[in-house]
Amino acid sequence: MGETLLRYREDAVTGAPVLSLEDFLASDPMSNGAAAVRITPGEDARALLPHLGRIALIEVTFPAYTDGRGYSSARILREQGYTGELRASGDVLIDQLSHMCRCGFDAFAPAKPIAAGAAAKAVATWPEVYQKTVDGRSPIWAKRHGL
């Protein structure tokens, strides 16, 4: 493993065990405390939508960095109002951090550790952005027209 968690949030990391999507959906919705769940590239993030209020951590796995499905999963979750930790894990490389942040990830568990300083620099790669996403950044078209 040897993974190091890079985290861009103030709250404490949840102690809840990270369940697979299948186990999570089968678990008791009335149980105490917020849950943690892991989704893989082929799993539908929308299956979590009815449960977002009781989830503290969603881990989105990237078995290979070239498989970009997790970017859509992340945006969908944030677009639907999920505010808990959204963690990218696995084959997460420094050159992807900036786009991942734009899609709503706020924590990273890369299989190969990334130094915090280098990560912060990578996240700040783009001075401006063309698209409105879920990261709250004002896109270029909005700045142009004072929106």
Next chain:
Amino acid sequence: MYQYDQYDQAMVDARVDEFRGQVLRRLSGELTEDQFKPLRLKNGLYLQLHAYMLRVAIPYGTLNGRQMRLLGDIADKYDRGYGHFTTRQNIQYNWIKLDDTPDILAELATVEMHAIQTSGNCIRNISSDHMAGAAADELVDPRPYAELLRQWSTFHPEFDYLPRKFKIAVIASDTDRAAMRLHDIGIQIVKNDAGEIGAKFHVGGGMGRTPMIGPMIREFVPALQMVSYAEACLRVYNRYGRRDNKYKARIKILVHEIGADEYRRQVEEEFAHILTLGLEPPQAEFDRIAAFFADPGLESGVLDKVDRSDPDFALWLDQNTAPHKQPGYAVVVISLKPTGGIPGDATADQIRLMAELSTAYSLDELRVTHTQNIVLPHVKKADLYTVWQKLDAAGLGSANLDLISDIIACPGLDYCSLANARSIPLAQKISQRFADMDRQRDLGELKLKISGCINACGHHHAGHIGILGVDKRGIENFQLSFGGSEAADTSLADITGPGFSEDGVVDALEKATNVYLAQRAEGERFLDTYRRIGMAPFKEAIYG
């Protein structure tokens, strides 16, 4: 045409800095070639058979004289004195040194150019009609829509690791000059019954090893929802496109496997959600962009007459110019297909000459066509003779537009590491065999396209005559096909039968043209005759 503001410039400059850092990490050994590869591919840098190849983006094929001049200078300074214009309206340099690439990108950035997303599994350079803004038959200029999509797709964070590359074309006339329905997304700007402008979306077209004509997915997307609809199309593809097999990963396979109706249903669902997010740039932004294209400086009351007394000029005039929407102007197509030449190649001097001509005679604009030629879109009829003389003196006067020697060919095995066969020498042989211009004109419009491997970069599926080079037990073999079209009557070509040697395919091609000459009815092109009489008579002549 469009001009960067401080935001656009900041994005391109940031990219140059990022890539300079990545190249340094590679040269110092901090990055291995495996680690570097996906990074360089995001900047259009390929490792080919003999050297690095750099592909520079020419958004929707439009550029100005200053940009063209720099492309010529780069060919001299960093390559071997020439460049290659591609079927995606871009330019490629084939002999690039890795450590020069950050400087090349920095020079490009000084004229608002870049190599962003010219390779990799992301949204590629948006292509368009090379006659945009000049064509007499267009509804509106499609380029403001293409520019809006260019900005939306640039560094799009969700769609940088798609299952496969993704190509979008935007046109705005019923005459399709951009092979629109052979793109992952083909958009035609249309007007609905209420007189409003919007976008008709075709999704899932493409060439490659499984050619498909894109089905119409939505008849009318309001102009101010086009970005949101594109976002929905891409999201469905990113989530559900196949990733288990590189050869089945294009969106055409997804649309084909689940069916156009089911794909449409999923897109509509996603679209309804995305509309709630407010991602669409406002009308004011579209208007800002459109203003750059509105008036290139066309004059009214210009002499609407050409002196045809020089017969060689008259031949070129009839073959290589097209009507302009403004009286007194014409659209000039400069052929990059001289007899025996390499389709799409131009020397640094030729590139600079075309730049000069655009500044002096075409309101400082040029276009790259997907057929690997160059357009001067706004030439006064009174200047045509001068322009032709200058072109002719520079070896750019070939009067062969849309004739059999106006060949599309991929770089093939002379450069490309994917190729199975050499496309360029075959193209050269064919243009030499048919060098007699009277004969070419007699054969009329005949779109010949050659690919050196099954990936179909030479668009052979869409050729009136298509040729595909394959490797048959270590020997180059060429398959012949007839009946393709990339125009509004899009169709895919049919394979004739067993393949040929390089010389054999030229002979077979010649026999096929003889069948056409013998069988054609009044006014029929090769394609029309083939569609009417079918494969059998051609087959008999070729294999009989």
